[in-house]
Amino acid sequence: MKLTAKLKHISISTRISILLGLIILVTMGIFSAVSLMKQQRDSVDALSRSTLLLSQTTEKILRLSMLKNRRDEISTAIKDIVENEGIRSVRILNHEGIIKFSSRHSELNEHISRTNRLCTNCHVGRDSTSIHAVSSFYSYHFDERNGIIYSSLPIYNSPDCYNSDCHATTRQEPSLNIEKPGIGPEVHPVHDSSQTILGFIEIEVSAKRIMTNLDKSRSQLILLTILIALAASTIVYFSIRYLVGKPVRRLVDGTRRVAQGDFNNDIPSGEAELGVLVDSFNKMQRQLLSTQSQLIESEKLASVGKLADGIANEISNPLTGIIIYTESLIAQSKLGNDEKADCQTILQEALKIRESVRNILSLARKEKPRFVPVDIDTTIRHAVSVLEKLSDFRNIRVIVSVPKDLQHVSADPGMMEQVFLNLLMISSENIAAGGILNVSAVNMSKENKIEIRFAHSGRGIPDNVLHALTKQNAGPDFENIERTKISLTVCREIVALHKGRIYAGSEPGTATSIVIELPA
Amino acid sequence: MPRTMKILVIEGEEIILKSITKALKSGANAEYAVTTANTALDGLRLIRNSTFDAIFVDAALAGLNSAEVLRRIKNTSPSVSVILMSGYLSGISFPDEASRDVDGFLSKPFTTDEIRSLVSRILVERNGQ
Numbered sequence A: 001m002k003l004t005a006k007l008k009h010i011s012i013s014t015r016i017s018i019l020l021g022l023i024i025l026v027t028m029g030i031f032s033a034v035s036l037m038k039q040q041r042d043s044v045d046a047l048s049r050s051t052l053l054l055s056q057t058t059e060k061i062l063r064l065s066m067l068k069n070r071r072d073e074i075s076t077a078i079k080d081i082v083e084n085e086g087i088r089s090v091r092i093l094n095h096e097g098i099i100k101f102s103s104r105h106s107e108l109n110e111h112i113s114r115t116n117r118l119c120t121n122c123h124v125g126r127d128s129t130s131i132h133a134v135s136s137f138y139s140y141h142f143d144e145r146n147g148i149i150y151s152s153l154p155i156y157n158s159p160d161c162y163n164s165d166c167h168a169t170t171r172q173e174p175s176l177n178i179e180k181p182g183i184g185p186e187v188h189p190v191h192d193s194s195q196t197i198l199g200f201i202e203i204e205v206s207a208k209r210i211m212t213n214l215d216k217s218r219s220q221l222i223l224l225t226i227l228i229a230l231a232a233s234t235i236v237y238f239s240i241r242y243l244v245g246k247p248v249r250r251l252v253d254g255t256r257r258v259a260q261g262d263f264n265n266d267i268p269s270g271e272a273e274l275g276v277l278v279d280s281f282n283k284m285q286r287q288l289l290s291t292q293s294q295l296i297e298s299e300k301l302a303s304v305g306k307l308a309d310g311i312a313n314e315i316s317n318p319l320t321g322i323i324i325y326t327e328s329l330i331a332q333s334k335l336g337n338d339e340k341a342d343c344q345t346i347l348q349e350a351l352k353i354r355e356s357v358r359n360i361l362s363l364a365r366k367e368k369p370r371f372v373p374v375d376i377d378t379t380i381r382h383a384v385s386v387l388e389k390l391s392d393f394r395n396i397r398v399i400v401s402v403p404k405d406l407q408h409v410s411a412d413p414g415m416m417e418q419v420f421l422n423l424l425m426i427s428s429e430n431i432a433a434g435g436i437l438n439v440s441a442v443n444m445s446k447e448n449k450i451e452i453r454f455a456h457s458g459r460g461i462p463d464n465v466l467h468a469l470t471k472q473n474a475g476p477d478f479e480n481i482e483r484t485k486i487s488l489t490v491c492r493e494i495v496a497l498h499k500g501r502i503y504a505g506s507e508p509g510t511a512t513s514i515v516i517e518l519p520a
Numbered sequence B: 001m002p003r004t005m006k007i008l009v010i011e012g013e014e015i016i017l018k019s020i021t022k023a024l025k026s027g028a029n030a031e032y033a034v035t036t037a038n039t040a041l042d043g044l045r046l047i048r049n050s051t052f053d054a055i056f057v058d059a060a061l062a063g064l065n066s067a068e069v070l071r072r073i074k075n076t077s078p079s080v081s082v083i084l085m086s087g088y089l090s091g092i093s094f095p096d097e098a099s100r101d102v103d104g105f106l107s108k109p110f111t112t113d114e115i116r117s118l119v120s121r122i123l124v125e126r127n128g129q
Helices: A002-008 A012-067 A071-082 A159-163 A165-171 A208-259 A272-331 A337-365 A376-388 A413-429 A463-470 A483-497 B014-025 B040-049 B066-076 B112-128
Strands: A087-094 A099-102 A139-143 A148-156 A197-206 A372-374 A397-401 A409-411 A436-444 A449-456 A501-504 A513-519 B005-010 B032-037 B054-058 B081-087 B104-108
Touching: A012 A071, A012 A087, A012 A139, A012 A148, A012 A159, A012 A197, A012 A208, A071 A087, A071 A099, A208 A272, A272 A337, A272 B014, A272 B081, A272 B104, A272 B112, A337 A413, A337 A483, A372 A413, A376 A397, A376 A413, A376 A436, A376 A449, A376 B112, A409 A413, A409 A513, A413 A436, A413 A449, A413 A483, A413 A513, A463 A483, A463 A501, A483 A501, A483 A513, B005 B014, B005 B040, B005 B112, B014 B032, B014 B112, B032 B040, B040 B054, B040 B066, B054 B066, B054 B112, B066 B081, B081 B112, B104 B112
Parallel strands: A397 A436, B005 B032, B005 B054, B054 B081, B081 B104
Antiparallel strands: A087 A099, A087 A197, A139 A148, A148 A197, A372 A409, A436 A449, A449 A513, A501 A513
């Protein structure tokens, strides 16, 4: 169990490199073994063939000497041949298996066993009459253990041999010692014409050199195989570590970070499949981040909305009292002008509170508009009438010019009034006493839209405030509550809800007009 | 000379009752008679005992659900005009089917002009019927 648990922790790079090393070792081992065997066979074959050639040449050279029974010549020739490198011994046997000539003097006239290869090549068992079906009597035997090739070439009977009497004559020479047992010294041909094979020339050749070379090749191949396996394993090990291990480690670190709630660190992009994985991981991380921030944002909005709702309800009742009682005071004729002006200031500030709270609520609640046909002229005039009593408005002239045939728009009247109130207030705050505020509307029949323009004589609305109109990624910024900015944000959101457009009508820095386009 | 319009205000907040009374009575031609009720039950009792032209009801009355109050008002006095008051923006927590029986909305805080023009509009509509 412990071992399997340990094996599980072996890295992919280690596993693959060990596997590759083993595969290389096995395949190259098999290949080497096969090729060494073939090499050995080929070498032995070649050596055997050359031995056969040597045997044939020897037979041809010695044939006359044998016919003439010149034994010295034969012995000398054999001696000469054996002096050549690699030739261990040469011997000539007669058909009975008696060694007639040999480079090894000790074995002369020895009788080879009937089970000797030379006999059993052709003869079956001890029966001298039954013969194998053989295509050639030439044979060789490779003694692998000692590295020796035994090559035996038959000496075939021929008319020369059984007709010639020279041989027979020479046989009578007493010095010769070639008689078969039981054969007398009569004069007759030595060989019968019915004999096929008279004897053999057997040559022993050393294959030591071949074997040594093969051993050397074997060691070299083993060494080479091990080196290649090691090198390949090492290369593969480090490649996988670099190409797979490193990016995987980064991904693992990344998932740990994400698990701990850190979505801000992208993993450096990689290559191939793991690169794709890394990219999709980064994408997932960004999506998680954006989902998380959306969640946080909407939770924040929800709680701000609840808070704002609570505050708004608490404020609404006392504020109603302030507004109504102040208006009542202003309406009383017995008040002096100074007192009236003071009351107007109170009223103005109270109405500002009302609009601010309304704006914050409309951002926090994100209400859906209830669309009805709206007469823009009435809505604008109503908004103007609400503000007319304010002291800021007392000192400026508001000119409303709306054509009688202005198309109605499909809108939420409350929201539209809120937009107009906000824009009227912003404009009035940027106009010096005696200035003019022009509110105009026109049909844009071609585009099936209407355009409403709030233009004033005075200083421009500051850029940093106007940003609220163009800010992308809409959403209220509660950390920077500034009344004008919130007013403009509300305008932008409401106009967007109505599929319209709101923008500053003049050059940045000197904006003295704000334009709203609404679909008719 | 037009007859005096009878108006009932059902609202838990004293300052709203006072403000509406002041706004509707302080005008040059004060032709409104304003009665106030602090609770829904008081209001409903008043409706049973006398006739009103218009009733202001707070959307967030303690005790009874405002939809239930509206239903009872309409049961007792089907022809009366009903104006629903709520703190800022209207109809947030108000079911659509109930708001169909409402003749007007008044968002708090409101100005004298706003309440007066709303009342005149509703009374003009009633007279036109």
